[in-house]
Amino acid sequence: MRDLQAGGRPTLETVARLAGVSRATVSRVVNGSPSVTPEVRDVVVRAVQQLGYVPNPAARSLVTQRTDSVALVVPEPATRVFSDDAFFSSMLRGVGEELEAADKQLVLLLASTPSSHDRIMRYVHGRTVDGVILASLHGADPLPLDLARSGIPVVASGRPLGRSAVPYIDVDHAGGVRAAVEHLIARGRRRIATITGPADMVAGIERLTGYQEALEGTGLRSLVAVGDFTRESGRAAMERLLEDDPGLDAVFVASDLMADGALRALRQAGRRVPDDVAVVGFDDVEIARYTEPPLTTVRQPITEIGRQLARQVLRLAAGEPVEPALILPTELVVRESS
């Protein structure tokens, strides 16, 4: 095996010479064109194996104008995104699975600094990727609009705020929250507070909306504290809520991580869960099964979101149409905290 013949890696040319055919024929075989006789195909395949030939993707991209790779843009400060919130990890897994199945590569663009916007736009403009998946946008982010304008296929995770017509995948936040709050009401809770996510993120806004909708017409008062999806903010928000209304008997928390913080604050304040205060979270990440007590929560199919994101962006890249919005269902998982 002369894996490394003089001059480095084998090219189409090398294979063609060894197989005694033309470059084009080798190309056909490599790309699975049907119009090659089995005998010729065999000869070529053997030559490919003997030389350890692997096509040069740069050369291929240059002519096909495809790169067979997709970028996942994570625009949040990485510190926040990758704390031990399992959300992104799960989504990443879904995206990865689906791309692997389609033999596409995943390029990770972590946008940690303000200058990252330009870097990402430059990158995307260079057509280094066939499409872009946008994760977890904040309200003011100009990225979806800018990307859409640049003409590259884009799919967003969660409805982008502002008026950009970027297709997105999201879950039925409000519906899930309504189910959660109705569940609390059904259990006889009457003073139901909420801890929300940030007001500039769709997940924050819509979960608050769901809460308000569920209370509407019930005569129950709403009580809101704002968090930022971190555990610590959940703890602090819970303390504020207890101060505002010591008599509250339930709280819907807009993420499991914040709910974990809230449970801690409740314990510290001497409240028993669920006896004194019932708690419901949102996400159903692993931690929800391990809080004390295990957390009732609204499950969203995170890995499935990732899969759908990948599927949609590949569809767009292939020139096929996609629905402007795909809303996945949520499901209330009742454990012991409510």
Place this chain on the structure above:
Amino acid sequence: MRDLQAGGRPTLETVARLAGVSRATVSRVVNGSPSVTPEVRDVVVRAVQQLGYVPNPAARSLVTQRTDSVALVVPEPATRVFSDDAFFSSMLRGVGEELEAADKQLVLLLASTPSSHDRIMRYVHGRTVDGVILASLHGADPLPLDLARSGIPVVASGRPLGRSAVPYIDVDHAGGVRAAVEHLIARGRRRIATITGPADMVAGIERLTGYQEALEGTGLRSLVAVGDFTRESGRAAMERLLEDDPGLDAVFVASDLMADGALRALRQAGRRVPDDVAVVGFDDVEIARYTEPPLTTVRQPITEIGRQLARQVLRLAAGEPVEPALILPTELVVRESS
């Protein structure tokens, strides 16, 4: 602005015509060659901006034989890696930061299925990336050896088992664990057990070694239960330990996540921490500050590991030599569980 002139994106040629110079000169300007007069440079820069020109990376790669991207290979079953273990997230952040600073791209290769090995080798062989970072290897993994043989720059996170001469970044596992166990002894603990990681991972092996070294010569008996770095395995291992030796008064747990599980098992068994049993973990991920009680643990500089991995692989890709092993220090963080 005719961003989209006929035929699509502007090329070097387009810019050259607009600026009234040759392609070569534009290339010089774009790549920052010093041998261009300021006037010419200005004209070219203006033309570049006017057209919104971005170099085609495929064309560039084709001739330079570089891709300005680095692969991060994650060979573990994704399910495990991306549970809510914050380790990979933190490492990823470090890698990302360092690559961003060097203007390199990060390609994520998630090896979830057995067939992934071939896929990764093919990918790497195609020279789609300038270097490879290997994360969290299991013992039997042939990847480091195969990659090293293929001639591509490789750096591993953690010493690879088996006899491959792949340079790696690791932390002083044994030293950290010794410090932890000595701390327990200094606090008067006498029946110190351990919960280890899997026996086919370096982190598992070396942390166990550190534990054994620390007990050596003290006359204290060792008591070992094996986990797999998941929370659940920590819980189960703790239960086994309590059964084996109900009188144990301390346990060193080889990861924070497992320690969280162990704390739960202790609580369930009615043991007070640290009064009855002291617990020390390893990693110092976020969860360690939020366990009940907050966890004493051995901190490893995870983000720094990521940074160093990136730095080393870039150095190798640039043809510079690197140390065969870089061992980062660990540090005992004493909180309330010991």
Place this chain on the structure above:
DNA sequence: GTAGCGCAGTAGAGCGCTCTCCCTGTGATC
């Protein structure tokens, strides 16, 4: 027998860039 046709295979252009070579113009030197 020859025109027609389809299929397997070849030739060669060209994707957008870099980089080596070479040419030209300027200024210094004698």
Place this chain on the structure above:
DNA sequence: GATCACAGGGAGAGCGCTCTACTGCGCTAC
């Protein structure tokens, strides 16, 4: 004023691949 050195810029090859012609060949049909 002729010669030389040197720096800035241009011409053009070529990176490895795909894909559109086009060629040659065997078959059928008239």
